[in-house]
Amino acid sequence: MKFCDHCGSMLVPDKSGKKKLVCMNCGKKIPLTGEKVVLKEDIKEKDKVEVVDAEVEVNPKVDMECPKCEHTKAYTWALQTRASDEGETRFYKCAKCGNRWRVYE
Numbered sequence: 001m002k003f004c005d006h007c008g009s010m011l012v013p014d015k016s017g018k019k020k021l022v023c024m025n026c027g028k029k030i031p032l033t034g035e036k037v038v039l040k041e042d043i044k045e046k047d048k049v050e051v052v053d054a055e056v057e058v059n060p061k062v063d064m065e066c067p068k069c070e071h072t073k074a075y076t077w078a079l080q081t082r083a084s085d086e087g088e089t090r091f092y093k094c095a096k097c098g099n100r101w102r103v104y105e
């Protein structure tokens with residue numbers, strides 16, 4: 001059941017058009033659209049950043065302490081996010097235990 005966002009009355013199917021609802025009270029017509037799932041797809045896009053698994057051993061080793069085993073060398077690489085104003089995300093992978101983490105720059 002849907003209600004008019006203008007006056008709050010119940011909406012009924014519009015007789016003239018198939019994909020419309022019309023307000024019983026004020027006559028406002030509201031197009032019937034499918035429920036959008038765009039939001040879920042956005043989340044999936046973000047998850048991709050998590051599963052990036054580059055051939056990290058070819059990346060430069062830097063002095064960086066692993067938060068897991070406290071080893072002081074880690075491979076590093078950067079990933080540019082699609083929104084350019086977000087800057088890049090820098091990834092690290094511990095050269096000893098393989099633990100991976102990331103730092104926003």
Ligand SMILES: [Zn+2]
Binds near residue numbers: 006
């Ligand atoms: Zn209305």
Ligand SMILES: [Zn+2]
Binds near residue numbers: 069094099
């Ligand atoms: Zn480690």
